[in-house]
Amino acid sequence: MEPQGPHRKPRSRAAEAIHRRIRGVVKALLNGTDGDSLAGLPDHIELRLRIPIHLQENDHRDSVQFADSLLAQVETLRIQGETESLGHRTGHAPCYWCQAPVCQHSQPPDSRSILVGWSATGIPIWRELASLFIENGDPQIDLLYGEHPGPAVCWLGEGELLGEILPEYLNDSLFARPVGALLAGGFPIPGQASESLCITALILESRVGRVVPRYSLNLLCAVPAPHHIDTITADHSRSIMSGWIGALRSSLHHFQEQLLVDASKGKRASLKSSRQRIVDLLIESRSQLETLRRRNDRRTKHAQQRSEDPNRPTSAALSDLLDGDESDLFEDRRESTIVLRGPQGRIHIFTSSGRHITSAVYSTDSIQSRIARSRWVPMTKTRAHALIDRVRQSTEPGSPGLSQGHAS
Ligand SMILES: [Zn+2]
Secondary structure, eight states, X not given: OOOOSTXXXXXXHHHHHHHHHHHXXXXXXXXXXXXXXXXXXXXXXXOOOOOOSOTTSOOOHHHHHHHHHHHHHHHHHHHHHHHHHHSSOTTOOOBTTTTBSSSTTSSOSXXXXXXXXXXXXXXXEEEEHHHHHHHHTOTTHHHHHSSSOOXXXXXXXXXXXXXXXXHHHHTXXXXXXXXXXXXXXXXXXXXXXXXXXXXXXXXXXXXXXXXXXXXXXXXXXXXXXXOOHHHHTSGGGOOHHHHHHHHHHHHHXXXXXXXXXXXXXXXXXXXXXXXXXXXXXXXXXXXXXXXXXXXXXXXXXXXXXXXXXXXXXXXXXXXXXXXXXXXXXXXXXXXXXXXXXXXXXXXXXXXXXXXXXXXXXXXXHHHHHHHHTTSEEEOOHHHHHXXXXXXXXXXXXXXXXXXXXXXX
């Protein structure tokens, strides 16, 4: 029974319904935000409502103004929450010089630029992917400018990203730490045949207030209007880029889940090993994009013959590894991968955790030159045996087995 009499508080169900509706709008606006970003948000926000008292005219402007201000407030909150909890702002590279998650240096200047690291004083350095390929003598330059452009990709580790920056700019920073990045380009822009898009997929590690570090993916990309990064990477766009980014996102998510599960069982991974796993993940993601590209190429006549090659070396990876001995195993110092030399020039590439990435046939000359230049260095006996054991275990019944690339 509700209290009766003169002291009874008036109640308006209409006003309560309005409140519920607004709450619904705020919830919907924050919906794209993941749980961790919400953790950085305050418990509630105060909204101002302006309602005209003299309602002779039906003026819609106050409603529009209220809606605009509500959207702006929620967006500001969402961004604050994200910066608080992840230590970076989506779409921006943290700038250690300005000490700001967003500043004039934090975004690529155009759609051809990627992030190559930070300057000595902590300013993000943006460069055209093509000029990076030219400087490194990377043959993928043909993929950016060739007859049939297609995605080209390389990766940078923490050492390369942060190698220049002076410790005083980095050490007491509250920003999440960059631990690796994939630099990719040659993606078509819908409706703009002459232009293509470059993107930096930066992985950041945030440890503030956490037992288990949190790894997040930050996509840096200047998408020409009217397109938007969220729409061109959305699943429904069915592009190579969306497939690739989706897979990268999900493997990072699985890795994070695994870290949390392991930690709950008391098996906390060291930072060093977590970061090594991130490197593996970047390398796998790179080969995945290459797989997607090849699959796409196959749809064109020019690539038809290549795809029908009956001597595909991939299937021989496992038997070559188990038949070979440790002197056939090398570490690729530039790529942080493991290289297995099989018979007839077959070369198989594995991640350091023993996951098979790709196989190819190399000429004797190019194998010899890689060894002579110490790009490939022989693996120590102990490490080689450990790798062979890991692979052997992973191929026993009941285990997921050797991966042939995870593209799906
Ligand atoms: Zn700056």
